[in-house]
Amino acid sequence: MTRTTDTRTRLLFATCSAIERGGEGAVNVHKIAKAAGVTVPSLYHHYGSRDGLVEEAQAYRYEEGMRTMAVRLQSIMNRAKTKTQFRDQIETYLKIILADENADFRRVRVSVLVSAYNNPRLVKRIVAANRTYVERLASYLAPAIQKGWIPKSVDIESLIFWTTTVLNGRVIIELDANKTFETGWNKIYVDSTMHALGFK
Numbered sequence: 001m002t003r004t005t006d007t008r009t010r011l012l013f014a015t016c017s018a019i020e021r022g023g024e025g026a027v028n029v030h031k032i033a034k035a036a037g038v039t040v041p042s043l044y045h046h047y048g049s050r051d052g053l054v055e056e057a058q059a060y061r062y063e064e065g066m067r068t069m070a071v072r073l074q075s076i077m078n079r080a081k082t083k084t085q086f087r088d089q090i091e092t093y094l095k096i097i098l099a100d101e102n103a104d105f106r107r108v109r110v111s112v113l114v115s116a117y118n119n120p121r122l123v124k125r126i127v128a129a130n131r132t133y134v135e136r137l138a139s140y141l142a143p144a145i146q147k148g149w150i151p152k153s154v155d156i157e158s159l160i161f162w163t164t165t166v167l168n169g170r171v172i173i174e175l176d177a178n179k180t181f182e183t184g185w186n187k188i189y190v191d192s193t194m195h196a197l198g199f200k
Contacts (some may be wrong), residue, residue, distance in 0.1 A: 008046045010036035014058035017083040027054050059125040062112040065105040066133040083149045094190045110171045134160045152194050159196050
């Protein structure tokens with residue numbers, strides 16, 4: 001890793017940590033530079049401005065969550081040797097992404113979406129990340145289509161995008177400490193996805 005890359009990365013990670021702790025308002029250039037072990041002019045050299053640094057950190061937070069979930073699907077898909085195993089692995093994956101341990105991924109995505117609302121550059125990064133995620137997952141599922149485990153009539157990219165956007169809405173349930181609708185919501189999400197994949 002070069003010194004330049006290392007500096008950019010340290011600044012990026014320090015900013016992500018600040019946002020995690022206190023939102024974008026917690027990003028203070030002096031504190032970020034100190035945490036990264038660099039000077040404030042160095043921060044401006046790498047990111048142009050505080051806004052540029054925040055934008056990059058938010059994009060990274062969103063993209064990293066998507067990458068992590070894609071890797072999990074790939075790992076699960078590699079285990080399936082039969083259609084029954086594939087069905088079971090897909091259902092396992094859906095339950096994993098709904099688990100409480102993954103609530104932070106959903107929370108981060110929604111917070112970044114809010115941040116992007118009036119930021120066209122960040123919107124472009126999110127759109128690109130979504131496209132990359134959809135294409136990546138579609139490539140992982142392509143062998144299942146070729147084997148006939150998923151009907152060729154399924155618009156797999158649209159289905160992946162639908163499941164992702166619906167999942168983002170689950171944060172509304174997680175705002176409720178009692179999670180009143182969680183069990184029913186989870187069942188509808190899993191059942192609908194499985195049905196759309198051709199598993200009646």
